[in-house]
Amino acid sequence: MKYNDQARLDPSQVGGGGRGGGGKIALGGGAGLVVLVIALLLGINPNDILGGATTTDPGTGSGQSSPFAQCTKGSDINTDRNCRFVAYTNSIQEYWGSTQPDYQTIQVQTFTGSIATGCGNASSAVGPFYCPADTTVYLDLAFFDQLTGDLGAKGGDAAEAYVLAHEFGHHIQQLKGTMAKVQGSGLQVTGPTSSGVRLELQADCYAGVWFNHATNDPDSPISEVTSADLADALDAASAVGDDRIQQKTQGQVTPETWTHGSAANRQKWLTTGFRSGDPKACDTFAAGAA
Template sequence: MKWTDDRSDNVEDRRGLGGGAVVGGGLGTLIIAAIIFFLGGDPSSVLSSGGSGSAQTEQRELSSGELKVREFVRMVTAENEETWAKIFAENGIQYRPAKVILFENTTQSGCGTAQSAMGPFYCPSDQSVYMDMSFFKELESRFGAKVTEFTIAYVMAHEMGHHIQNLLGVLQETNRARTSGNYSEEQLNRVSVATELQADFYAGVWAKRTDSREHFLEPGDIESAIDAAEAVGDDNIQKRSQGYVNQESFTHGSSAQRKEWFMKGYNSGDIRQGDTFNQLLK
């Protein structure tokens, strides 16, 4: 992936500032909270009930590698801002940029306490993407993905896809469905899958449109994004964690679906072709 000269000021780096590492939450609590995030809800009650204390860490200087990561994130954020502003303008809509917050261990978000074990996520309440870069080590070591710079760009573009959904009112609709009490757990899982696959689609649209403008893609970049998308497919995660697949409990989509919708976005470059809800909720 080629670096561009663009940088965004909508990036806040909280790494090295010190803070608490929440104790006692448990991975189950984090998974539940993450699902609520993806549905556009407020998981603060789940998160706050999961912790029983905190261990403080001292402030420290960021390494040269960490500073390079910040510059990379500022670049990818800028390219998201420029691409989506143009796409929105083409459709007669004004784009409002999201903020990207880098953190380590734990930090506070508009949706409650953010923890690194949750992985990258988007908080609709403060319209911010939260990223602990240790997620990418987990992606490589636990889920078998080969992590490249474009892997990080894809994950960021996916989370920016949730921001697009927020601006277009999609997350508000999914949140109303979740809180209405009119849908079964299986139905809400399908809504969650449609939400996540649409974010993958938007990531593909972003890659296509940005490459058309900046020519930043290099051989192997799209393959690395597909590799990451497939690695975090529900079927792959379930096979690795429990040894079998339960499709009714999917919340993000299968590996094949995540690849399919990312590539549909990339091949079309057309935001209007990303209606995952009509196709998946029939």
């Protein structure tokens, strides 16, 4: 990805960078992700399931300055690579703000180790997530080391942007009422064709839609998305497929426990969003769509 050096960045959309205190949800990446996703879908505090201890939210409270405050223009990425997360966030929210009625800017909260959220206490073991209770995207930046290390993705800027765009896809589902419908449906939330997996695949598709439009605005902080960038994003989507993760972590694939979809389906829906550029193309809930 290439950046517009003259673009103005809004660092107020990204905060955090602290470490939470107290207890953590002490689970491995695979199990932790399953538990957190089920909890979020059902509107349950993860600690009601896990019995986790209270964790302090570091936030960006009094006396703490945001590590992203200096990110005010696209050229700042050249001197501080963390500024790219501000660029992704600004671009994603600019797009959805122009297409989603009543869209309101939300926060990306970065953290290290553990954090308290509106959805309960969470540790970095669960990976990036969106909490509908406080409409915030939570991100431990160390996840990207896990993505390229333990999960075997190639990485790159577009891979990082895909992860964030996926989480913002969940915010759009919240605004559209899709998440509430899934929560209240009483349907199975795990398995290849479950409502939970369809929700995740739709978020992948929404991420692809954003990639399609990321450079439309001449003032966008992102000036170019190449075919190589799309390949990096697709590689990341494959790396976080349930089948790939299960094969790596437990040596076997158990589709009935899937929460996010297979590597192939995650790539399929990311591609669908990118090629169409139309959120209406992201109907993963249609019969036979998953």
